Amino acid sequence: MSTLTPTTEAPTLPTSAREYSTEVNPALVAELQAGGISLGETFEIAISSLTANKLRTLLTALGIIIGVAAVVALMAIGRGSQESITASITANGANLLTVRSGAANQGPGVGGGVGSAQTLTSADAKALADTQNVPDAALVSPEYNGNGQLVAGSLNTNARIVGAEPAYIGVHNLTLTEGDFITDDQVNSMANVAVLGANIATTLFPDGGAVGQSLRINRQSFKVAGVLASQGGGGFGSIDDGLIVPLSTAQRRLFGGRAIQGGAALVSTIVVQAKDQNSINNTLAEINQTLRIRHDLPDNGSADDFSVINQQDILNSVVQTTQTLTLFLGAIAAISLLVGGIGIMNIMLVSVRERTREIGLRKAIGARESDILTQFMLEALIISLIGGLIGLALGVLIALSVNLSGQIRAAPSLSAAVLAVSFSMLVGLFFGIAPARSAARLDPIDALRYE
């Protein structure tokens, strides 16, 4: 047993003060410091205090629950939208560089704007496809974009028309649901064939079986060679609402007036797919060099008459924007966590007041200030941890039901969960200090007389 024993078994009563030492024996201090309640026992006391009033504990935790749920759900929605935007950009193909006519608007003065002067030709595309010029390119797809009136039987619609070569399907990561894509032979022979986007196919041939049927584009007869699978993603130049014809057909038969200038066949864009992500910069440099030589641009710093858009740059800026948005949403949700923390402090201050006599008694029978402090800190921490975990579950549930709705995507992440729960613990720790200190500092005499 660790009860205190005096240095002598039975000290005799001294007759004068001199017989008592005025120094406190260090061994005695050490003995008084030894022992005491263990952390485990304090934890049990904290738990039993919390379970004694379950409803109040839950209501105290409610602020934290809502805060954490909001943080987790909003971060998930932010991340989800980022992922879906990224997916819709990369749905057009990965590692793409898009070459357009006209200089990018740089520096002072009024620029011509991208595409204002048609300078890119089919010959440029052939030069870029030459591996001696651009060794880092995997595929090169020259494209001519236009619009036209489509008629099939009694149905008609206006649609985007793309003149393309066989490389198109690989560059843009497309698949066919039926039929074949445009072949080199068809490009060479300026064949009147068309490959339909998924939506156009259902618009013009609602009964299916489009392949082999004929339709009229700008009053010329075409045969349907194939139908593309839906690309999804929406926006960013989805081909679902357009159709594809051989590049030469588009240049010379459909848009002959505009596409042939001075004997050269113009293209709207040349899309170059780099071999992989690491070779994007090399590919960019090679494209620049090749086109500057072909366009006779001197090396004295004259402006390019074309521009190259790096898909990665667009992706990066989109990701950055959505990340900022996600952080912003999270910060707003974190404010509710803070309010939840104030709720904990408020209820715990009331609880300390209610339990004044209990605290007084515990101190009278041997609880040290640090024991009481620990007990109340643990109570605050347990409340915020429980609130954090319930809030986490709720937040994930909200994110999943948002996903089910199909309107917005939500992607719950482990990092957001860990962040939210540990932040809620910090909140509990911070707002638990004031009530715990006021409990620990209660004077046992006053506390025991408290009515």
Added chain:
Amino acid sequence: MDAIIQVRDLRKTYHMGDIEVPALRGVSFGIARGEFVAIMGPSGSGKSTLMNLLGCLDTPSAGQYFLDGLPVEQIERNLLAAVRNRKIGFVFQQFNLLPRQNAQENVALPLVYLGGVPASERMARAKEMLELVGLGDRLHHRPKELSGGQQQRVAIARALVTRPALLLADEPTGNLDSHASSEILALFEQLNRQGITIVLVTHEPDIAAHAQRVLTVRDGLLDSDTHGGLPATSVAVRPRLSVLRRRPPLAKRRSV
């Protein structure tokens, strides 16, 4: 001769803003092991202050207080909790039992704060103490399922469970009817016969009459120090060490 309590010129002054209120103005006395002493005095006499100082619930402004050989006034305030836990058993007017815990758990509570006592031993010792106060058949009753007298017995068992040097009771019968009061006082007398030192603070002469010795406090000073049946001897401020020297020890057995 053993001195459980040795007090020399103990003083306590409270500060109410700028006003100094002297509650104890220099009190000296000794209490030997095995004594049953009542401290009496009207309200405002300094009796409660004296009890708080003896119970290590408060620290004196001046003077010396030795409790079982420990120089209490020199011990750091934070360490006084350990002194209270190991040296003193408290009995209060309000019982102060934890309402959600049963009698046995309430009695075992000081052992939790003592530390190093396994739960099974805590419960065994709590049971032993409850048997000692005659509640061996009420181990699992909650306070509200017990009468006032029984609750106070649980509180007494709790006070004794760490085997303290001193049992300090503050108006222990203040909330009890006369029947329960005499039961509790009989228990105190029984415990005292077993060697337990008891200091009982009260303002009722009937209660104080059960003690062998009565210290009367008035205006912050010791007014009288009376032994059972003998007429009051006014002692004023002088230390009464001679009293202790003259009297033989009352207890034959010292342990519970």
